[in-house]
Amino acid sequence: MKRSLFHGKSLRWVWLAALLPGWLWAASQGTLSPPSTAATDVYVAQTIWTGKKTINHGYLIVEGGKVKEVGEMRNHQPAYPAHAKVHPLGKAFLMPGLIAAETSLAERGRDDVQTLTPEVRALDGFNFYEDYQPLLAGGVTTVQVAPGTRRLMPGQGAVVQTAGSDPERRTLKDRESLRILLGSAYRNAPRIYEPPIGAVSFDKPLDPTKPQLGSSLASVVAGLRAAFQAAGQPGGPLPGDLSESALDVIAEYMKPGKTIRITTPTVADMRAALALAREFNLKLILVDPGDLRPFRTSLEQWKDVVIGVILQPDARAGAIQEVPVPEEDAPKPMTSQEKARWLLDAGIPVALRPQQDADLKDLLYLASSYRTSLSVDESLSLVTRHAAHLLGLGDRVGTLEPGQQADFVVLSGPPFAARSRIDQVFIAGENVYSAANANLPKAVKSKPLPMLLKARQIYTGDGQRIEQGQMLIHGSTIRGVGRSVSASLDCPVHDFGQAVIVPGFFDMGAKLGLGGAPQGNATLGTKLGEYLLTSDPQVRLARQGGVTSVLLSIEQAGPSPVVAFKLSDRPQVLKDPAAIRFQVSGNLTMTGQTLRDALRSGKAYADAWTQYERDNEEYQKKLAEYNALKAKLPASKPEEKKPEENKTEEKKPDEKATEEKKPEEKKPEEKKPAEGSTAPAKGPSESLPPEPKAPQKPQLVEVLEPYRSLFAGKMPALVEARRLDQIQLAVTIFRDEFNVRTVLVGADDAHRMETALAEKDVSVIAGPEFIRTVDRETIHLPLRLANAGIPFAFQSQAATGVQQLPSALRYAVRQGLGADDALSGLTTTPAQLLGLDQRIGVLAAGKDADLVVLSGPPFDAATRVIAVMIDGQWVHSMEDDR
Amino acid sequence: MMRRRIHVHVLGWVLLAGWGMTSAPVAAQESLALRGGKIIPMSGPALEEGVILIRNGKIEAIGKDVAIPPDVKVIDAKGKVIMPGFIEAHSSRGMDQTNETNPNTPFLSVIDGIDPSQEYFDECRRNGVTTVAIFPGNNTMFGGQGAIVKTAGVTVNDMILKRGAGIKISLKPTAERSRMSHMAALRKELDAARIFLEEEKAKSSPKPTAASSDASREPKDDDGSTTNGFQRPPRGQRGTAPRPDAGNVDAAQVRAALASLLKGELLAFIYCELAMDVPQALRLTKEYGLKSVLVLDRDCYKAAKLVAASGLPVILEPTLVFWETQPQTGEDQQIILPEVYREHKIPVALQVTGIGSGNLFRQPNLPPTLGTNFLWYQAATLVKYGASEEEALDTITRRAAQAVGADKLVGTLEAGKDADLIILSGDPLKIDTWVEKTIVNGQVVYDREQDRKLKGLLQSDAKK
Structure with missing residues (x-):
């Protein structure tokens, strides 16, 4: 018993002891440990460019910060552990992180006075804690940082990554190359005061005592040669003021596997660099080489000493720079692109360095400028594979081959395509940047944010079809339609792929908006638009078929007002009244009489106003003449009073002019100007003509108001007439007798007098039945109307059934109606009939953003409505139904 | 009046x-x-x-x-x-001058510059500070050797608790120098001291070979990764160590002082001005096997993760709460150092503002921001941002003593x-x-x- 107890205790201690170190270790490592290496991520993208090849529909498996596998996702799933996280990237283009082969990201502008400072390390000047988001936004994951830029040998470069929390891990190479800058700009090192200056006086002036190196290329090369010689022979004398430790550094870079980075702007510099390299068996990276033509025949031999060349693009991204005028007979300077071509042909890797660090964010764009002489793969290699190779990091970064560090960039599309954007950047498998939540200065945003729609086809409604079209919607308005419209990069894009965008449909007769069948009668004075319900569930259903606007009227024997409105949640009235609706039914003799009476009184009213308007216009003209005349007359004393009176009069006609717009309000004042106008007539002056009289304003009758628009031709009469006799009567009365724009509603028998209708400019609203069988004859009304040249639109005479209007028309199309005719009957024709074509009916800049996204061509069997937009707002989308 | x-x-x-x-x-x-x-x-x-x-x-x-x-x-x-x-873990007052103009004076000692009659010590006593680690200022590359002194005494000798507390190293470049050349100069001096040490060793040991001295110099934990110091090629024939960049200063003195730093006899109080200096400080610590104490300026909070991993003692600068503007967005952001360091579980020691607490009497028109002149106020700030009272008091007593290596005597x-x-x-x-x-x-x-x-x-x- 005792024994076992003891045993248990000891065991417990052993267990504790075993646990403790592990726990301690975990605690100490907790803050530092990398993301657990077991994590596996799978990225699936439409295109993966590994740096060597392009994989369509590829996958990339990342494990422990490294690329584990990359391949094509044909019909089989790649094998990855069950716990792996799969990231579908859709249409994205995935490529290795970009590498800038030279930057000045270490401190600059504070170079040493000494011209040779090989001990200086650029890494010491690189701030790991600066925000490199602009670079990351440009997809740059790895940069070389160069030491000073103004001395002959400013020090050693380093290669670092642009993000990551641990500086140690971010440092890919702490001593990458030894930098030498030839070229006249770097030769004139400052002179050094040595020994230190004592007292300055007349006899002992302040004098620089010691030039560092000569300023000619010859003396610079000689100085370098001496340095390399001394470094290569331990024990020799120290040349110039180079210290032992400086020589140690130089000696280090003369070893195999190490590189000297040498900037050679002229042919002579290049020659000198190559000569030094051959003499001391150095490996060179040539930066900014001059003209390559003198080396045309020897370029192939460069491979022994030159491990790569870094070129600077001739231009900055988006900047305009002056070009020097060449000398008469001087050869045309070689472009950077030509140099790249030559070097690649000679088998020498080429990488890029932007002109300024500020351009690092546009590195990919700069690479694209080499497309004039390089292939896409070659251009991309300049900022990936080649750059990695010449930095000596070809086995770590620059490609997405298995085993490489998982540094990659996710682009929204092909890298050199317009509008392609860098969406995400990964370094060692970790997401270090994503455009969605970047903390960067944003492009000035217009509010609300515009939205870009893309589709396979856009039917603009005016007969045009735009293939691979784009549309920019801003607020409630279309701002652009075309193959490539202007839109800021950050504006959300809705790419509908194979979809077709058409204008929103118009239903010329719906029973929507009042929440059910209207009770009682309405007079023409009724503004139906004021009775529309907001957030009507019927409306929400109705618009799912693609109908965005409807006409609403009251079915009654007498004339009824008609309102046109949009099926948005808060119904937007397009025009109220949009038309007057009449009905020809029942006893035609009676009906004819009633209609004629109504029209007659309407016409009388309208004519009275027209007359008044005409008279008033004349009056205004005369009054102006009169006033002008009066102003010319010398003001005589007895008439002193009159000008005063006139003044008041002068005002009044003005007021009247404004009154006309709102006549109903000003009625009581009507008489005054008339009285006033008689006053001056009493005492006419000798030379003044009688003052003109203001015409009498007719009484305003609200019930008759719509007739003014009707007779002015500003709105049509919608005349419901179905049978032939009804149609004939309607045409007689409306067209022949009263000559108003006439749209027949229903018009089932219209085909029987189609020629007459066409002649008399009568349009038709067909529906809700489009194809009928009468007396064993099938009548396809829209088809007949189309062939007869009679404009026609459609109506559903339904509430929620409005959504089926387009599908009902599909049947009509199947039975022979042209799809284009059917579409214009749903879009442009209604807009024209109602005089709304300034706003709706077509998809064009400046028009209302009412549109329907269809999965295929309109009226195709398989076509469904994907989404509906009214006034720039999505009011329905297929996802809603799910 | x-x-x-x-x-x-x-x-x-x-x-x-x-x-x-x-x-x-x-x-x-x-x-x-x-x-x-x-x-x-x-x-x-x-x-x-x-x-x-x-x-x-x-x-x-x-x-x-x-x-x-x-x-x-x-x-x-x-x-x-x-x-x-209370113990102030780092201060550059009580002397006639904070910084030496010559950048390379590791052999100087603050003891020669301390003036016990300075009002500063008076203020220390008034505010309960009994021990101060006095170090040269932050502007000198190798500023000299600090000392730990009591705040009372007639002569400096009465006050000394520990003479060579450490050497102050500043990673902030002097004048027109870049950080790169500053670091290069620093390394050059340390390298020279290292060679000097080896030569000393060679003299005393019977059969010195270049290889063996190399081996003894490079610690075994060097894993040979590229980020570690490369091996100097043996250049024994040339004999003498390079001259240090000492201007008119005695090179031998410089070397001797730095040698004791390398031997671990002196702590290295490394001042980091920016966060980017922190990795440099750690690198120096590792490459030269220094016993380091980090004196961190405000920007260094960005490198808190590294500091935490290093486990080195940390002394914060007096301003514990400040505002910073985000470079990309232009948004202002309040940085609360006590919170940042607590999050990373870094024990910190504190110092007070460099203006001198004497200001309370000398400049009555000074803005009322004298809080950071007092150690107890600094400790209270820690409490304000989440520390317990015990911890806060510990910071200005026991922990401060530990940081400067005087915990066997005071704290x-x-x-x-x-x-x-x-x-x-x-x-x-x-x-x-x-x-x-x-x-x-x-x-x-x-x-x-x-x-x-x-x-x-x-x-x-x-x-x-």
Whole structure:
């Protein structure tokens, strides 16, 4: 018993002891440990460019910060552990992180006075804690940082990554190359005061005592040669003021596997660099080489000493720079692109360095400028594979081959395509940047944010079809339609792929908006638009078929007002009244009489106003003449009073002019100007003509108001007439007798007098039945109307059934109606009939953003409505139904 | 009028203080007992109504039932709080000049520059600071050697607790230099010292070979990764070590000082101005096997993760809370250093603002931001941002002693330690608490009753 107890205790201690170190270790490592290496991520993208090849529909498996596998996702799933996280990237283009082969990201502008400072390390000047988001936004994951830029040998470069929390891990190479800058700009090192200056006086002036190196290329090369010689022979004398430790550094870079980075702007510099390299068996990276033509025949031999060349693009991204005028007979300077071509042909890797660090964010764009002489793969290699190779990091970064560090960039599309954007950047498998939540200065945003729609086809409604079209919607308005419209990069894009965008449909007769069948009668004075319900569930259903606007009227024997409105949640009235609706039914003799009476009184009213308007216009003209005349007359004393009176009069006609717009309000004042106008007539002056009289304003009758628009031709009469006799009567009365724009509603028998209708400019609203069988004859009304040249639109005479209007028309199309005719009957024709074509009916800049996204061509069997937009707002989308 | 009167006060006080000190018996190790009150020893739980017995400048006993011998002078501290004197882990005051203009003076010692009569020490005693680690300022590459001193004494020699506390290294480049050449110069000096050390060793050992000395120089833990120092090719034939970049300074002295740094005899107090200096400091620490203490300026919070991983002692700069503008978005952001360092579980030590607490009297028109002039205020700031009171007090006593390597002598109230303690009128972190008495090495060096300067200040205020 005792024994076992003891045993248990000891065991417990052993267990504790075993646990403790592990726990301690975990605690100490907790803050530092990398993301657990077991994590596996799978990225699936439409295109993966590994740096060597392009994989369509590829996958990339990342494990422990490294690329584990990359391949094509044909019909089989790649094998990855069950716990792996799969990231579908859709249409994205995935490529290795970009590498800038030279930057000045270490401190600059504070170079040493000494011209040779090989001990200086650029890494010491690189701030790991600066925000490199602009670079990351440009997809740059790895940069070389160069030491000073103004001395002959400013020090050693380093290669670092642009993000990551641990500086140690971010440092890919702490001593990458030894930098030498030839070229006249770097030769004139400052002179050094040595020994230190004592007292300055007349006899002992302040004098620089010691030039560092000569300023000619010859003396610079000689100085370098001496340095390399001394470094290569331990024990020799120290040349110039180079210290032992400086020589140690130089000696280090003369070893195999190490590189000297040498900037050679002229042919002579290049020659000198190559000569030094051959003499001391150095490996060179040539930066900014001059003209390559003198080396045309020897370029192939460069491979022994030159491990790569870094070129600077001739231009900055988006900047305009002056070009020097060449000398008469001087050869045309070689472009950077030509140099790249030559070097690649000679088998020498080429990488890029932007002109300024500020351009690092546009590195990919700069690479694209080499497309004039390089292939896409070659251009991309300049900022990936080649750059990695010449930095000596070809086995770590620059490609997405298995085993490489998982540094990659996710682009929204092909890298050199317009509008392609860098969406995400990964370094060692970790997401270090994503455009969605970047903390960067944003492009000035217009509010609300515009939205870009893309589709396979856009039917603009005016007969045009735009293939691979784009549309920019801003607020409630279309701002652009075309193959490539202007839109800021950050504006959300809705790419509908194979979809077709058409204008929103118009239903010329719906029973929507009042929440059910209207009770009682309405007079023409009724503004139906004021009775529309907001957030009507019927409306929400109705618009799912693609109908965005409807006409609403009251079915009654007498004339009824008609309102046109949009099926948005808060119904937007397009025009109220949009038309007057009449009905020809029942006893035609009676009906004819009633209609004629109504029209007659309407016409009388309208004519009275027209007359008044005409008279008033004349009056205004005369009054102006009169006033002008009066102003010319010398003001005589007895008439002193009159000008005063006139003044008041002068005002009044003005007021009247404004009154006309709102006549109903000003009625009581009507008489005054008339009285006033008689006053001056009493005492006419000798030379003044009688003052003109203001015409009498007719009484305003609200019930008759719509007739003014009707007779002015500003709105049509919608005349419901179905049978032939009804149609004939309607045409007689409306067209022949009263000559108003006439749209027949229903018009089932219209085909029987189609020629007459066409002649008399009568349009038709067909529906809700489009194809009928009468007396064993099938009548396809829209088809007949189309062939007869009679404009026609459609109506559903339904509430929620409005959504089926387009599908009902599909049947009509199947039975022979042209799809284009059917579409214009749903879009442009209604807009024209109602005089709304300034706003709706077509998809064009400046028009209302009412549109329907269809999965295929309109009226195709398989076509469904994907989404509906009214006034720039999505009011329905297929996802809603799910 | 007012100001003039204060000046007169100050003058008088300084004179008086000087007199007082010279007249104080330097070695008279009288015994002292503190009785009653709450004792916060910082080495264990607080004692209510305890007794502390002090003999020969040391704490002889501390506890509830310590018998007080009859020959001992007793201070009654009933209702008061007794705790160890505060320790400022890093300060560049008390000297005639903060920074040396020559960038390369590792052989200098602050002891030669400390002036015990400076008002600074006066202020220290008034505010309960009994020990200060004085180091050269932050602007000199190798600024010199710091020392840990008590804040009371007639001559510097009376004050010294530890002579060579460490060498101050600043990673902030001097004048027109870039960080790169600053680091290159730093390395050059350290390399020279390393070679010097090897040569010394070679002289003493019988058969020196270049290879063996190389091996002994490079620590075994070097894993040979590219980020570590590359091996210098043996260049033994050329013989002498390179001259250091010392200007008109004696090169041998520089080398000797840096050699003791490399040998680990001196701590390296590395000042990091920016976060980017932190990895450099760690790299130097690793490459040269230094025993480092990090003196971190405000920007260094960005490298907190690295600091935490290094496990090195950290001394924060006085401004603990400040505003920063995000470069990309232009948004202002408040940075609270105590929170950042707590998050990373980094124990920090504190210092107070460099302006000098004397400002309270010297410049009455100074803005009312004097809080950071006081160690207790700094500790209270820690409490404000989430630390416990014990932890905050620990920071300015025991932990500070540990950071500067003086924890065997000061920092807590334990038998055998230096009798450096303060008697407070109340809770140590309360704003209305006064330091009643400050005792250094068993001597009462400050007594509020006798503080005519303070009284004068308060009185003249009252007259207004």
